[in-house]
Amino acid sequence: MNFVSLSKTYDPKPVEEKWLKSWAEANLFSSHPKDSHDSENPPFVMVIPPPNITGALHMGHALNNTLQDIMVRFWKMQGKEVNWVPGTDHGGIATQNVVEKVLKAEGKKRTDLGREAFLERMWVWKKECGNTILEQLRRMGCALDLRPENMRFTMDEMRGRAVAEAFKRLWEKGLIYRGERMINWCVRCGTALSDIEVEYEERDSKLWHIHYPLEDGKEGSVVATTRPESMLGDTAVAVHPEDKRWKHLIGKKCRLPLTQRIIPIVGDKAIDLKFGTGALKVTPAHDPVDFEIGQRHKLDLVRVIGLDGKMTSEAGESYAGLDRDACRKKVVEDLKAGGFLKDEKPYHHSVGVCYRCNQVIEPLLSEQWFLKMAGLAQKAIQASKSKKVIFYPESWERPYLNWLENIRDWCISRQIWWGHRLPVWYCVKQATVCQPMVSFDRPAQCVSCGNGELEQDPDVLDTWFSSGLWPFSVFGWPEKTKDLNYYYPTTVLITGYEILYLWVARMVMMGLEFMEKVPFKDVYIHGIVRDKHGKKMSKSLGNVVDPLVLMDKYGTDAMRFALAVQTVPGRDIQFAEESLVGARNFTNKIYNATRYILMSLDQASPEVIQKISHYVSHPQELTKAKLDLADRWILGQISQTAKSVKESMVNYRVDEAARIIYEFLWGDFCDWYVEISKLSSSGKKAEVLGIACVVLERCLGHLHPIMPFISEELEQALSEKLGLRPGYLLKKEFSDFQFALTAEDADRIRFLKNLITGIRTLRSEYNIPPGKQIEVQYAKLESRSAVILKENESLIAHLAKIQGSIAADKLPSKSLYYPLSEVTICIPQSEVDVNKLKSRLDKERSVIQQELENLSRQLEDKNFLSRAPEEKVDEIRQRHTQVKQRQSRIEEVLKNL
RNA sequence: GGGUAGUUAGCUCAGCGGCAGAGCGUUCCCUUGACAUGGGAAAGGUCACAGGUUCAAAUCCUGUACUACCCACCA
Numbered sequence: 001m002n003f004v005s006l007s008k009t010y011d012p013k014p015v016e017e018k019w020l021k022s023w024a025e026a027n028l029f030s031s032h033p034k035d036s037h038d039s040e041n042p043p044f045v046m047v048i049p050p051p052n053i054t055g056a057l058h059m060g061h062a063l064n065n066t067l068q069d070i071m072v073r074f075w076k077m078q079g080k081e082v083n084w085v086p087g088t089d090h091g092g093i094a095t096q097n098v099v100e101k102v103l104k105a106e107g108k109k110r111t112d113l114g115r116e117a118f119l120e121r122m123w124v125w126k127k128e129c130g131n132t133i134l135e136q137l138r139r140m141g142c143a144l145d146l147r148p149e150n151m152r153f154t155m156d157e158m159r160g161r162a163v164a165e166a167f168k169r170l171w172e173k174g175l176i177y178r179g180e181r182m183i184n185w186c187v188r189c190g191t192a193l194s195d196i197e198v199e200y201e202e203r204d205s206k207l208w209h210i211h212y213p214l215e216d217g218k219e220g221s222v223v224a225t226t227r228p229e230s231m232l233g234d235t236a237v238a239v240h241p242e243d244k245r246w247k248h249l250i251g252k253k254c255r256l257p258l259t260q261r262i263i264p265i266v267g268d269k270a271i272d273l274k275f276g277t278g279a280l281k282v283t284p285a286h287d288p289v290d291f292e293i294g295q296r297h298k299l300d301l302v303r304v305i306g307l308d309g310k311m312t313s314e315a316g317e318s319y320a321g322l323d324r325d326a327c328r329k330k331v332v333e334d335l336k337a338g339g340f341l342k343d344e345k346p347y348h349h350s351v352g353v354c355y356r357c358n359q360v361i362e363p364l365l366s367e368q369w370f371l372k373m374a375g376l377a378q379k380a381i382q383a384s385k386s387k388k389v390i391f392y393p394e395s396w397e398r399p400y401l402n403w404l405e406n407i408r409d410w411c412i413s414r415q416i417w418w419g420h421r422l423p424v425w426y427c428v429k430q431a432t433v434c435q436p437m438v439s440f441d442r443p444a445q446c447v448s449c450g451n452g453e454l455e456q457d458p459d460v461l462d463t464w465f466s467s468g469l470w471p472f473s474v475f476g477w478p479e480k481t482k483d484l485n486y487y488y489p490t491t492v493l494i495t496g497y498e499i500l501y502l503w504v505a506r507m508v509m510m511g512l513e514f515m516e517k518v519p520f521k522d523v524y525i526h527g528i529v530r531d532k533h534g535k536k537m538s539k540s541l542g543n544v545v546d547p548l549v550l551m552d553k554y555g556t557d558a559m560r561f562a563l564a565v566q567t568v569p570g571r572d573i574q575f576a577e578e579s580l581v582g583a584r585n586f587t588n589k590i591y592n593a594t595r596y597i598l599m600s601l602d603q604a605s606p607e608v609i610q611k612i613s614h615y616v617s618h619p620q621e622l623t624k625a626k627l628d629l630a631d632r633w634i635l636g637q638i639s640q641t642a643k644s645v646k647e648s649m650v651n652y653r654v655d656e657a658a659r660i661i662y663e664f665l666w667g668d669f670c671d672w673y674v675e676i677s678k679l680s681s682s683g684k685k686a687e688v689l690g691i692a693c694v695v696l697e698r699c700l701g702h703l704h705p706i707m708p709f710i711s712e713e714l715e716q717a718l719s720e721k722l723g724l725r726p727g728y729l730l731k732k733e734f735s736d737f738q739f740a741l742t743a744e745d746a747d748r749i750r751f752l753k754n755l756i757t758g759i760r761t762l763r764s765e766y767n768i769p770p771g772k773q774i775e776v777q778y779a780k781l782e783s784r785s786a787v788i789l790k791e792n793e794s795l796i797a798h799l800a801k802i803q804g805s806i807a808a809d810k811l812p813s814k815s816l817y818y819p820l821s822e823v824t825i826c827i828p829q830s831e832v833d834v835n836k837l838k839s840r841l842d843k844e845r846s847v848i849q850q851e852l853e854n855l856s857r858q859l860e861d862k863n864f865l866s867r868a869p870e871e872k873v874d875e876i877r878q879r880h881t882q883v884k885q886r887q888s889r890i891e892e893v894l895k896n897l
Numbered sequence: 898g899g900g901u902a903g904u905u906a907g908c909u910c911a912g913c914g915g916c917a918g919a920g921c922g923u924u925c926c927c928u929u930g931a932c933a934u935g936g937g938a939a940a941g942g943u944c945a946c947a948g949g950u951u952c953a954a955a956u957c958c959u960g961u962a963c964u965a966c967c968c969a970c971c972a
């Protein structure tokens with residue numbers, strides 16, 4: 001790129017395209033396993049949370065993958081062998097729903113196609129959607145080896161075998177069982193769900209009070225319910241045994257309204273005396289609590305709601321076939337007509353809904369496959385308590401433990417088509433007699449009777465079952481592969497808190513069960529990306545932002561930076577597009593700073609260039625050169641920055657790292673050093689330009705994990721200009737460079753910055769044009785400060801735009817004054833607005849007065865002097881001296897006005 | 898009902914024992930030869946509230962209020 005002739009603003013598009021192509025061609029992101037695991041220098045390994053193939057990636061993915069890519073690039077640059085394993089997830093119900101929606105638009109249902117044809121459609125979808133996702137990951141600059149042969153998919157052959165093997169082992173261990181239980185049924189999706197796949201939503205409804213008369217028609221009990229339609233399946237009324245209102249009824253029978261059924265009134269301690277009427281209608285077939293009560297009292301089960309959400313024939317002639325909602329209306333009407341409805345109160349409560357389609361969940365009794373969790377959870381709890389798994393931030397450990405401690409068996413079977421078919425085979429001839437067989441491939445014959453006609457269980461596994469195996473299935477488990485040996489366990493998992501239980505906890509359990517090692521050492525939990533008002537992004541709210549659009553508009557680096565700098569571990573981001581403007585401006589700043597340095601290099605002689613490139617390759621040599629204060633300062637700053645950035649990165653504080661680089665690059669480097677460098681004499685040029693190049697190059701290195709494109713572009717342009725061997729930043733080895741700023745130098749810089757700012761403030765306040773050269777007098781200058789001023793005369797002149805300066809013994813009259821601790825700055829003027837000057841100084845006086853009082857109080861406090869650390873006391877003393885000096889200067893000026 | 902996090906400038910958020918910070922927004926000045934996607938300067942704060950610990954609290958502890966989220970079988 002020709003920086004001199006090209007535009008003044010950075011254009012990310014061509015740069016991104018260029019490097020994406022270049023990185024892919026260089027196969028920069030692949031990893032190769034070593035024969036043995038080196039525990040001294042373990043590889044950095046991460047498996048991607050495989051995106052569901054439900055559509056395009058959203059901002060959550062952008063954040064997740066930005067964070068992962070930052071860690072990957074960072075550790076790669078630290079010289080680690082890095083493997084970031086890419087893949088996608090089949091996404092079970094979610095994906096099936098998406099394709100069903102597409103079919104619906106064509107006027108078809110999945111049942112019209114049949115299982116086989118439908119699955120074909122699913123695979124077509126998988127291919128398209130998978131490619132879209134790949135393209136997005138690529139565009140984001142993710143350092144993933146996305147070649148087809150390196151891609152994993154939860155439903156590819158290898159992962160399929162892993163799933164079947166895991167199922168088989170758990171089955172043989174007796175951890176998987178089949179049974180009829182109360183499960184969560186999604187009427188719309190037509191499948192069972194596990195407990196954590198049910199979400200709860202607050203809804204406005206009613207609480208109906210219904211009179212259940214006694215058998216003989218006399219006054220019985222009044223029950224309270226939110227689900228009147230379920231009364232058709234009631235087989236008892238339950239009251240608390242100690243409830244004075246109702247306990248006399250226990251043992252009696254009542255007549256279930258709208259039916260001919262006679263049901264008992266039972267006493268059960270599970271009843272909450274304070275709720276509703278204190279009497280509960282018991283529907284054992286359609287409510288988990290009622291089911292338990294039913295078990296305790298040996299009640300009948302009457303199923304009135306079918307799998308399709310319609311009332312069954314058991315509901316009675318007038319209701320059978322009605323949709324559950326319609327039935328509710330009719331039941332309420334009928335109760336009203338029959339005089340049974342005693343009350344109808346507005347009621348706000350939470351109802352369970354399907355996490356994939358938002359429809360109300362129907363709890364019902366069904367035969368399903370379950371995985372026993374207690375033992376698995378116990379090991380996962382231990383792993384966390386013994387710090388084998390560490391959460392960042394650690395506040396997520398408790399919810400994780402809490403969930404595991406209260407875990408219930410996992411319903412793993414789903415009645416959908418898209419997923420891993422249960423590896424269970426039945427003998428067609430004698431299904432009830434012969435043993436079911438568990439195997440990935442179709443067994444040749446029935447083990448019990450030798451019959452060859454076998455049928456596979458129609459159910460598929462919960463999509464999270466295969467996800468749970470991901471950290472080792474990606475490496476070829478159950479085969480003992482080289483990959484598995486070298487890469488497992490992985491280093492860190494980076495994911496959002498919304499799938500802590502669904503996924504993270506399951507991976508830990510499965511990893512411990514099958515690999516006997518935790519699947520990852522660290523878990524970095526990030527938040528979700530919300531809109532600028534703090535609302536969750538959703539299609540229905542219309543507040544969804546497409547990462548691709550943002551990348552097009554502001555550049556990928558800008559989007560990545562904006563996300564990175566706003567991400568505090570575990571916390572949500574309120575994301576406003578404005579934040580991208582700031583990030584985009586930052587890319588422009590970096591580009592222009594580099595452009596300026598390249599332009600300067602253009603003007604340098606070949607000898608100077610050679611010298612500079614020597615410095616860039618051997619920065620330590622700079623310390624031997626004759627350095628000015630500003631040179632020493634910026635070298636000290638970059639050293640400090642390097643240290644801080646690394647520390648933040650190691651602790652997953654990507655936001656801190658981003659902020660540190662931003663502040664250094666813009667605040668220290670551009671605003672001060674580059675400006676200062678502009679006045680360097682030609683004799684010193686090689687050193688100053690050399691320092692600028694060294695500092696900039698290192699800064700680009702630190703920036704690379706966060707902003708890979710622009711850093712690569714500028715670094716390579718710089719290398720080229722300096723005639724250095726080109727190479728990717730990712731592979732670049734920066735020699736260790738440390739330069740410590742002395743306390744004296746730090747103090748000198750502080751003084752100079754205050755001085756320059758002071759002069760600028762006066763200029764600004766009194767509308768002295770920035771370009772106008774003025775003269776400054778330094779009144780009552782200390783001898784030490786005089787030396788600093790003398791040594792940095794031209795620097796001050798340049799930055800504060802002053803023409804000349806003289807040291808004065810007394811305060812000159814008719815001046816603008818700006819008292820510092822060490823000197824009083826005076827700008828002589830023909831006309832001075834004394835009142836304005838006075839009011840500012842008065843204000844400063846009161847501020848400084850307050851500060852001085854605070855400092856004095858501390859220094860007079862014996863407890864402070866004896867108990868505070870010595871360096872703290874020294875610090876306060878020093879500050880006290882400075883503030884005191886400044887105060888007396890302010891007083892002096894005020895007296896003179 | 899239990900738990901977790903948050904409450905700091907107009908907005909979005911850092912800071913988490915030792916001078917209250919950044920970005921955006923606001924006001925003023927500036928086309929200076931990297932950048933107006935820029936430079937310089939300024940205004941703006943009872944760090945939610947009440948107690949406590951400490952020489953010292955925005956920061957640690959306790960409680961209160963509000964907000965958000967998570968968990969739980971409130972019919």
